Amino acid sequence: MRVKKVKTQKNNRKERIKFGDAILPPGGIRIAKALRTLLENKDFNSITTAEIAAASGMNEALIYRYFGGKRELLHCLMDEFHYRFFADIQQSIKGIKGSLNKLRKIIWEHLSIFERDQVYARILLLELGSYLGFYESSTYELFKEYTNLIKTIVEEGIEAGEIRNDIPVRSIRQIILGSIHYMALPKLIKKRAIITDELGEDICNIIFNGIAKKNC
Amino acid sequence: MRVKKVKTQKNNRKERIKFGDAILPPGGIRIAKALRTLLENKDFNSITTAEIAAASGMNEALIYRYFGGKRELLHCLMDEFHYRFFADIQQSIKGIKGSLNKLRKIIWEHLSIFERDQVYARILLLELGSYLGFYESSTYELFKEYTNLIKTIVEEGIEAGEIRNDIPVRSIRQIILGSIHYMALPKLIKKRAIITDELGEDICNIIFNGIAKKNC
Amino acid sequence: MRVKKVKTQKNNRKERIKFGDAILPPGGIRIAKALRTLLENKDFNSITTAEIAAASGMNEALIYRYFGGKRELLHCLMDEFHYRFFADIQQSIKGIKGSLNKLRKIIWEHLSIFERDQVYARILLLELGSYLGFYESSTYELFKEYTNLIKTIVEEGIEAGEIRNDIPVRSIRQIILGSIHYMALPKLIKKRAIITDELGEDICNIIFNGIAKKNC
Amino acid sequence: MRVKKVKTQKNNRKERIKFGDAILPPGGIRIAKALRTLLENKDFNSITTAEIAAASGMNEALIYRYFGGKRELLHCLMDEFHYRFFADIQQSIKGIKGSLNKLRKIIWEHLSIFERDQVYARILLLELGSYLGFYESSTYELFKEYTNLIKTIVEEGIEAGEIRNDIPVRSIRQIILGSIHYMALPKLIKKRAIITDELGEDICNIIFNGIAKKNC
C-alpha cells in the first residue's frame, strides 16, 4: 500500500527540503552538498561553477535559478552551517549556571564544531572577505545572533559580579572570538585536527585569568 | 675638468628602487603605488589589471613583467608593508624593559600601524587568506618573523617570572594576535577609524589580567 | 495522434553538423565560414580572433571552445577542404580506364579544385607549411591519403606497362604534385584565375612525354 | 708596417661588410648569423627577436636599426643566400653545351645547394608565404633572375631543336622548379639528407623523357 508523499495541492510538484533557513528543491540540495564536498579539497575561488554542476549532476544554470549565483550558493551553505551552529551553541549552554561557565562551554562548543566541520571553519576564517565583505548578508546576520548571545552572557556576568566591569563588553566579545579563531587557524592552515580540549583550556585560562603571574 | 656623471659600474640607465625586500624599476613602484591607491576604494578582486595600468600610467604588460601577475603584485605590496611593519615593531620595543611591557608596546604598535594603514589591514584580515596563495607566500614568511618575535618575548617573560608558565607559548601568541585582529576587524568592516589607545588598553587588560573578577 | 517531434535518442537541443571529418555545432560552422571568407582578402596571420568573432557574429571565446584556438580552426577548415578534395578526386576517376588517363584526370581535377577554391589553394601552398604544425597535423594525414592514391595508380600503371618501370614511384608522385602546385603558384601569387585546361594540358604533356624532342 | 684598413674619410667608423647585395655593420652580420643558426632548430615564426638578440649578443633594437624588422632580417638572410645561389648556378653552367645539359646541370646544382644548405632550403620551401607573400621583395627579384635564366635556356633549347616547341616556356620552367622543390620537400620535412644524384637523375629522366613507356 503506497502511502508516502501525501501532498496538498498538485502532487506533481517536487518536494522542497529545508536547508538551514532556506527551502530548496532536491536539486538545490544536491548542488549545495556538491560544493560542500568540493570545498574539502579546494578553496572556494578555485572551484568553478562547471565543477559544481558536474559534481552535483545538475546543470550549471540551476546554480543561478536556485541560488542566484556562485557567491550566494556559498552564503546559503554558510547560512545552513550557522543555523546549525547557533542551534548547537544555544542547546549546549542550557542548564549551565554562571556566566564564566557558560562562556567556557561556548568556547568549547565553538571549537568542537570547528573540529567536526573543518570545511566550514576554513571558510569562516579564511574566506571571511568573501561574505563578511557585504555585511548585509544573511550569514552576517546569523553570525551576529551568536555574537549577541556572547554579549548577553558577558553582561550577565558583569551584573552578577563574575566578570570585571571595567572593560567594554564588545571588547571582551571580540577577544573571545579572536582567540577561538586564531587558536584554530594554524590547525586549519596545516590541515591538522583541532583538539578542542587542549585549545579550549588555554583560551579560558588566558581570557579568564590573564597571562600575568599573580602574587596573590 | 670633467666631473659630471661619476658613476659606479655600468651606467644602467634607469635606477632601481628598493621596495620592501624587492628591488623595482621606477615603473614597478608606480604600479605598486597605483594598486595601493585603488585598494582604498575597491576590493582587490574587483580591481582589473587594466585599471591598475591606467591608474599608474604604465602599460598593463608591465604588471606581468615586473611582478608576474596581479596576485604577485599584491603580494609584493604586502611584503613591503610587512617589511616596514616588522621594522617598526622591532624599533618600537627597543629599550623597553619587561616582557609584558614589550608585549603591550607591540600590541599598541600593531594597532597603530593598522590605524595608519587601513588598506593593508583590510587586505591582511579580509582578503589575503581568501584570494589566496597567502600561506605559501613570502608575505606569510615575513609575518612569521613577527609571530616569532612575540613568541621570543613571551618565552623571556616566562623565564623572568613575569608570565605564567602553565600555558603553551604558542597559545599565548595566537590569542594575542587573534585579539588584535578581532578588535580591529569590526572597525575595518564598518570602515571606521581604529583607535589604538582604546583597543590596545582593552586587549592588554584582558590578556594580561583576564576578565574574571579577582578577590585578592 | 501525436506525431510531432519524433526524435531519435536525446533531444539534444541544437543539432550538430558534419564539417569534413569533424562534427560541429552551428556556431562552429559559422565561425569556420567566417574565417574562410576573411581569408579571401587577408592572410591568416593578419586576421585576428576578434575579427573572426565579429565576422561570424559569434563570441571570440567560442573559437577556443570549439576549435581550441585560431590555429586549430584553420586546420579544421583545411581538413574539411581536404575531405571534400579527396572525395572529389576519388569520385572523378571512377570508371576511367588506364593509369595515365587516371593521372590526367587527377591532375585536371586537382587544378580544377584549386581554380574553384583559390582561398584553400593559397593556404595550402603559401601558409600551411609556415604558420603551423602542418606536418604533424590531421590535415597532413588527409593529404597523405591523396598522395597514396597517386602512388597506387602509378604502381598500377607500371604493372600494366603504361608507365616506365625505371623510376621510383615516389619520384613520379612528387614530380606530379610539384608540377601541379608550381603551375598554380604564380597564379595564386598574382591573384589571377587558374585555368585548369591550359595548365593541366602542359603538365600532362611534360610529365607523360617529357620536354625533349623525340626523333621517333 | 700597418697597412690594413685603408679607409677614406673618418677612420673611427666601424668597417662595413658585404652580405649578399647588402652592406652591413659587423653587428648586423652577427645578428644575421644568429638568426641563421637559430633557424637550424626552430621555424622562423617561433623565433623571437629577443632570442635573436640574445644569440647574437646584440641589442634587440638593433634588429630594427639595421634591418627594419624581423621580417626584413629574414629577407636579408635569404637575399644573401640567393645571391650566392645565383652566382653558383651561373658559374656551374659555364662551358656546358646544349640546353638539356645545362638544365640537367642546373637541376643538379640546385639540389646540391639544398643539400648543403638545408636551412635555406627549408625556408624557401616552407616559409614561402613569409616572403613570397609580398612579391615586391628583393628576394623575389633575385629569385626571378634565376627563373629567367632557366627560361632563357629553355628558349635556346627550343631554338636549337633540343626541346619541344609545343609547350609554353613558362610551363616548362614551373614544372622544373616544382619538381626540384617537391623532390626535396619530403627530405626537408623528415630532416633527412637530400641526395642530389639520386633525386636529380629522376627529375631529368621524367622531365626530359616523360613517364610514359615509349614503343619507338
Place this chain on the structure above:
DNA sequence: TATGAATGAGGTTTCATTCAT
C-alpha cells in the same frame, strides 16, 4: 523547468616594435 549554447569580461602571456636617454 531544465539545459546546452552563448556571452562578456578580464586575467595571462607573448611579442614585435618603438622610445628616451
Place this chain on the structure above:
DNA sequence: AATGAATGAAACCTCATTCAT
C-alpha cells in the same frame, strides 16, 4: 649609436553568468 625600458596589440584562456528553447 646603443641600450634598457616601455608600449600596443593580440592570442590565449577561463569563468561566471545569461539566453533561448
